[in-house]
Amino acid sequence: MSAPVFLITGATGRLAEPVIGLLGGRGDRLLLTGRDKGRLAELERRHGAAGRIEALVTDVSDPEGARLAAEEAVRRFGRLDGLVHLVGGFRAGPLFLMDTGAYEQMLRDNFLSAVTATQAVLPHLTEGARLVYFSTPLADEPLPALSAYAAAKAALVAWVRSIAHEVKRSGIHANTVVMTMADTPDKRRERPQMNFDHTVTPELVARVVGFLTSEAADGLYGSCVPVLGRFEFTSELGGPPPGVGGPR
Numbered sequence: 559m560s561a562p563v564f565l566i567t568g569a570t571g572r573l574a575e576p577v578i579g580l581l582g583g584r585g586d587r588l589l590l591t592g593r594d595k596g597r598l599a600e601l602e603r604r605h606g607a608a609g610r611i612e613a614l615v616t617d618v619s620d621p622e623g624a625r626l627a628a629e630e631a632v633r634r635f636g637r638l639d640g641l642v643h644l645v646g647g648f649r650a651g652p653l654f655l656m657d658t659g660a661y662e663q664m665l666r667d668n669f670l671s672a673v674t675a676t677q678a679v680l681p682h683l684t685e686g687a688r689l690v691y692f693s694t695p696l697a698d699e700p701l702p703a704l705s706a707y708a709a710a711k712a713a714l715v716a717w718v719r720s721i722a723h724e725v726k727r728s729g730i731h732a733n734t735v736v737m738t739m740a741d742t743p744d745k746r747r748e749r750p751q752m753n754f755d756h757t758v759t760p761e762l763v764a765r766v767v768g769f770l771t772s773e774a775a776d777g778l779y780g781s782c783v784p785v786l787g788r789f790e791f792t793s794e795l796g797g798p799p800p801g802v803g804g805p806r
């Protein structure tokens with residue numbers, strides 16, 4: 559069988575390069591998509607190889623753009639074996655500062671883009687294909703001032719779990735990586751005081767994507783796979799029982 563072909567949407571984002579490196583490094587063939595032409599050209603210079611790793615400027619949150627991406631993958635590589643949907647957006651702010659436009663944007667970036675991309679690839683997929691999405695523990699435990707982001711990711715997770723039942727009948731695996739904040743240079747610049755023990759490196763996330771896009775994950779349909787590093791929610795109520803020790 560020829561090497562599998564994956565559509566990597568949101569390839570211009572922070573998590574994409576290690577994913578491209580890992581999947582490309584094991585011989586998978588990749589079509590990378592994004593809206594940022596300059597960034598895609600840079601990725602092509604660094605990772606591109608005709609017939610193995612190619613790029614396409616398109617917006618997969620638009621059904622036509624998504625259809626083009628899926629069709630181009632098949633036209634260029636002769637087949638399509640899955641989708642790694644790295645598209646997403648982030649916005650924080652208290653409710654009274656969030657207009658409905660902010661909610662619509664979060665839903666488009668984090669949820670509807672997954673719908674359009676998945677609807678576009680599905681007609682090309684066969685038994686053993688893989689769909690991988692990305693969420694956050696905030697979807698289950700929404701913290702203040704993150705209502706739009708948390709609600710959009712919660713919608714994504716519920717949707718993936720539902721469609722996973724539909725596509726598993728065709729032997730297709732749809733799973734979600736539930737990840738804590740990625741340890742990236744921009745995050746280190748923005749939040750120098752933060753405890754980076756609670757983050758994970760993009761390389762560790764990429765390894766889980768490697769697993770979910772391999773036969774090692776044949777038993778998983780509709781799973782939410784936590785990649786949380788040493789992340790934990792803390793509370794004033796946490797700590798040792800009364801009379802026992804001090805802080806760890």
Ligand SMILES: NC(=O)c1ccc[n+]([C@@H]2O[C@H](COP(=O)([O-])OP(=O)(O)OC[C@H]3O[C@@H](n4cnc5c(N)ncnc54)[C@H](OP(=O)(O)O)[C@@H]3O)[C@@H](O)[C@H]2O)c1
Binds near residue numbers: 568570740741
């Ligand atoms: N990084 C983290 O700490 C973290 C934590 C939890 C979950 N996640 C999730 O993991 C995934 C990848 O994260 P990341 O850090 O690589 O994200 P990122 O750096 O913000 O990149 C997001 C990507 O999504 C694309 N995108 C955003 N909105 C879009 C839209 N409406 N239509 C089409 N493309 C759109 C961007 O493409 P353009 O170049 O076209 O703008 C970019 O390639 C995302 O789903 C994110 O929510 C990330």
